[in-house]
Amino acid sequence: PYRQSERVDLYRQHAAKLLAEGKAYKCFCTPEELEAERRQAQAEKRPYKYSRRCLIDPPKDRIEFTVRFKVPGGEIKFTDMIRGEMTFDADLIGDFILMKSDGFPTYQFASPVDDAVMKITHVIRGEEHLSNTPYQLMIVDALGYERPSAYAHMPLILAKDGTKLSKRKHPEANLVLYREQGYLPEAMINYLALLGWNPGTVQEIFTFDELVRVFSFERVQHAGARFDWEKLNWINGEWIRAMDDAELARRLRPFLKQLDEATIMRAVPALKTRMVKLSDAASLLEYLWTDPPSPTLDAEAIERVRAAAAALRDVAWEPPAIHEALMRVVEASGLGPNKTFMPIRLTVTGKKISPPIDYTLALLPKEVAMQRISSVLA
RNA sequence: GGCCCCGUCGUCUAGUGGCCUAGGACGCGGCCCUUUCAAGGCUGAGAUCGCGGGUUCGAAUCCCGCCGGGGCUACCA
Numbered sequence: 001p002y003r004q005s006e007r008v009d010l011y012r013q014h015a016a017k018l019l020a021e022g023k024a025y026k027c028f029c030t031p032e033e034l035e036a037e038r039r040q041a042q043a044e045k046r047p048y049k050y051s052r053r054c055l056i057d058p059p060k061d062r063i064e065f066t067v068r069f070k071v072p073g074g075e076i077k078f079t080d081m082i083r084g085e086m087t088f089d090a091d092l093i094g095d096f097i098l099m100k101s102d103g104f105p106t107y108q109f110a111s112p113v114d115d116a117v118m119k120i121t122h123v124i125r126g127e128e129h130l131s132n133t134p135y136q137l138m139i140v141d142a143l144g145y146e147r148p149s150a151y152a153h154m155p156l157i158l159a160k161d162g163t164k165l166s167k168r169k170h171p172e173a174n175l176v177l178y179r180e181q182g183y184l185p186e187a188m189i190n191y192l193a194l195l196g197w198n199p200g201t202v203q204e205i206f207t208f209d210e211l212v213r214v215f216s217f218e219r220v221q222h223a224g225a226r227f228d229w230e231k232l233n234w235i236n237g238e239w240i241r242a243m244d245d246a247e248l249a250r251r252l253r254p255f256l257k258q259l260d261e262a263t264i265m266r267a268v269p270a271l272k273t274r275m276v277k278l279s280d281a282a283s284l285l286e287y288l289w290t291d292p293p294s295p296t297l298d299a300e301a302i303e304r305v306r307a308a309a310a311a312l313r314d315v316a317w318e319p320p321a322i323h324e325a326l327m328r329v330v331e332a333s334g335l336g337p338n339k340t341f342m343p344i345r346l347t348v349t350g351k352k353i354s355p356p357i358d359y360t361l362a363l364l365p366k367e368v369a370m371q372r373i374s375s376v377l378a
Numbered sequence: 379g380g381c382c383c384c385g386u387c388g389u390c391u392a393g394u395g396g397c398c399u400a401g402g403a404c405g406c407g408g409c410c411c412u413u414u415c416a417a418g419g420c421u422g423a424g425a426u427c428g429c430g431g432g433u434u435c436g437a438a439u440c441c442c443g444c445c446g447g448g449g450c451u452a453c454c455a
Contacts, residue, residue, distance in 0.1 A: 027453095034452090046379085096452090132450070164448075204403060234403085326413090353415045353416090
């Protein structure tokens, strides 16, 4: 079982062992009493450590208790793969709680027990756990287990405000969000790898396999790194542009439920350089399933559309043929291409921004396109 | 408060005593390309290397102090 809630017996057994060996003891103090101790210490400007009153003189008339670890004191040393030799003074650490009064373990206890029982060799986690390591090491030692062979504490990913990412305050901590918006897993891995680590070369785009090959703990940063959406966006765009059309079409499917596969496939080349994330495709192609409002065009614009409509009537409905026909209209007009293209774009999509006009038209069934065009000519 | 970690362009970073008048990337500005928007190409601005003292012929790089930020310090994980 991997859930802590399904392994409570395991923690209870380990706690019982420590209790039996006198390496832990029951504490009957109430939260209020502990709070009072803490305030007292603060008032006297002395660092707080649990008083050990329940070790020295436990009350007889109480039943609810927690299990506290009897901190042996002394120096705790270990090697961190990123930061080197670490030494902590355990005399500064008060007896901490292993089992809560509800019978569940604290993280500080469950974590080292899990690591030992699961035979974890490398403990790689965020820097917020650096100061927790001595706590956990003391437990591993007290339990008589072998210590994990290596620890590595990675720099924190910080929010824009410079504090540790938290689910409450920072939406970017929520992984589901990225999938929903169409950030590619490849891009996420790529970006996250670059946050707090660098290869020592100018390469920025990495596949997972490449990362496995070049990653090294020696090159990971010691300072926290701020999460930067802009850079993620760029990397995601790079991955989108580099992806082959069929694969991109496949990934686009959940974001373009209104369209059939063939249409998505035909749209891909036009979409590719215009998306920062997959969800961007929807607004670009919205006109395919939603009739745009009819635009207000001046007389000249209407003339341009009229000329285009005539030229398109007998044309094969593919981007090259459409392009050719439209360019003839543009040349005949003696005006810039935009004078013709923009009014068409506006009538067909309702927007000033769209893929190139030949693609924009070709993606729409010819009848629908021609109907939208003729509606402004009436 | 105590303990721990950290401090180079706005951001991610290169840099381990001279190659640094501090390099790259994202973002930002300009130009080019152009059918709008992107993409692409070129180009520019942007960091007195947190501050102050040392050491040294020479320091972003070594030492000390200070300041600043973050983390841990819970019957959260």
